[in-house]
Amino acid sequence: MSKFGLLVMGPAGAGKSTFCTALIQHLQNNKRPCYYVNLDPAADEFAFEPDIDIKDLISLEDVMEEMSLGPNGGLIYCFEFLLENLEFLTDPLQEVTDEYLIVFDMPGQIELYTHVPILPDLVKHLMRGSLNINMCAAYLLESTFIIDRPKFFAGTLSAMSAMLMLEMPHVNILSKMDLVKGQVAKRDLKRFLNPDAELVEDDPLRKRAKDKEPGKRDGDPKSTKNVMAGTSFHKLNKAVAQLIDDFSMVSFLKLDAQDEDSVGAVLSYIDDAIQYHEAQEPKEPKMEFDDEPMESRMDG
């Protein structure tokens, strides 16, 4: 029997927990069971009560106080502790059946997704071994980043870094699309959905700055003024964008968590990636979820 899971990742405030909530609601509306796992040791408010909450094992607040660590160091400590006590996660997950989508809500500390090898270890345990979960990663990036093109490519680089590090089925998502509605032309948006390195060169903010002072070159990259204005980093930004373009790995789906059709469209990509429906098809007729051994919080 397979199990199916989704790891919801991305920088702080990208809309991960809001997406998890919208997804659980959507699954509930479509009579699909869901198992919600909170792995953010600092999160304390949930629209749906998690089935597993890392805070029952360890809380960031306690770690910071007892170990005299800051929020980032504390978070790493919490995950190292989780890896040493994996049965906290794996024992209850053993019981979850293949109709369920197991949704893992992750914290927003970016180092988790870029260079600390904790998540690859965790994912290995979930995907291999006795649990054998078919997992997909969803990396969220806030769509407002597209207003600041260097920032968009920096975010895209972190998404690519997570893809390379985790080596698992992966979708990238531009969240909060409602916030940029009407501000970006459809044709321009396409260039962000499949990131095009030329976006750095065509940046209207950069053009506007140049128009203010025609004929002026970028100047000394070491001058405080240029560092503060960001112009010092133009060549670096271009190189990063080109690197992403050359790898040709990252593309984005659009998400507006308030729009159920949008949530459903993203879910259909995830279902394809984990081959959820293939596992369900032979099983007819469907059992009543009320008879399931595992209680989902979706009944209220």
Ligand SMILES: Nc1nc2c(ncn2[C@@H]2O[C@H](COP(=O)(O)OP(=O)(O)OP(=O)(O)O)[C@@H](O)[C@H]2O)c(=O)[nH]1
């Ligand atoms: N307009 C709009 N706001 C959103 C959307 N999704 C999330 N937000 C808002 O963005 C803020 C952060 O959302 P969260 O879901 O808590 O983000 P997160 O990634 O879980 O944040 P951390 O767990 O702290 O890293 C909240 O104020 C949300 O209401 C969206 O689709 N549209």
Ligand SMILES: [Mg+2]
């Ligand atoms: Mg969150």
